[in-house]
Amino acid sequence: MKSSSFQLRRRDALRFLSLPAACAVPGAFVLSATAVHAQTATAKMPRIVSVSGATTEIVYALGAEKQLVGSDTTSLFPAAALQTPKVGYMRQLSAEGLLSLKPDAVIGTTEAGPHVVIDQIRTAGVKVELVEADHTWSEVQRKVAAVGRATARVAQAAALQAKLDAQWAEVLATVARKGGKKPRAVFILSHSGSPQVAGEKTAAHAMFGFAGLDNALITPGSASNFAGYRAMTPEAVVTAAPDVIVTTTQGIEAIGGIGKFWQRPGLELTPAYKRRALVALDALYLIGFGPRLPQAVADLHQASLKALA
Known part of the structure; x- marks a missing residue:
């Protein structure tokens, strides 16, 4: 989508092995198991840059917004996405600016570019997931799955997709009934x-x-x-x-x-x-x-x- 005027949650927890009880040491600071769990989970969650308004929406729908360290200028929804650091228009990305955000993964569609920049990002060791934009329901399904993989929220993505598939079947049936x-x-x-x-x-x-x-x-x-x-x-x-x-x-x-x-x-x-x-x-x-x-x-x-x- 070409537009210079584009000015447009469910939390997951990773499972961890139980920590052994710590021996009491006078004067020592001991973290609770809950605190250790939270800190470890946050440290392990991949840092994401989304270069598509649609994939950014899915990040929020999966409750992964805290993992979103940057987005492109088509990422206008939800409103909170406007506050994320911007890496430019999805077709005119800069490797230097994007890599400065230290992402673990970049997600978007095959409309992202230029290709030389995408190659530079991959060469830097960043995982890149670009979904083919063919304007089908399958495109949406592939986007949800890709965001689920990139954010390490595969189960949540599957649940979201099941909900969306039901909505899709319902709207197609409604349109068909019009005749x-x-x-x-x-x-x-x-x-x-x-x-x-x-x-x-x-x-x-x-x-x-x-x-x-x-x-x-x-x-x-x-x-x-x-x-x-x-x-x-x-x-x-x-x-x-x-x-x-x-x-x-x-x-x-x-x-x-x-x-x-x-x-x-x-x-x-x-x-x-x-x-x-x-x-x-x-x-x-x-x-x-x-x-x-x-x-x-x-x-x-x-x-x-x-x-x-």
């Missing part, structure tokens, strides 16, 4: 610079499919289909004739409000404009593919239906 013709939607990304629209192989395109929407810019078998993002043109938007426009709250703020958003050339000639059918959600929440994905799909589905009512 009928799918509304046509266009996703506009515009946090800075020229607005862009989403094609295939993007998080936004995948979200449309999960939420019961069709990407109006993509026609099965058409030579005009495209992958990734491209510049938004009035002609393309008019031809796509979307029923609803989906964007981010950051994009609405960047342009100066909903009224200004609808003034973008071409939108006034779309079916969406006639209804003012617009859905705006937080960028990390909508296309971050983190542990809140089931709720994000449910919200996109319901908000789209409401906008078209």
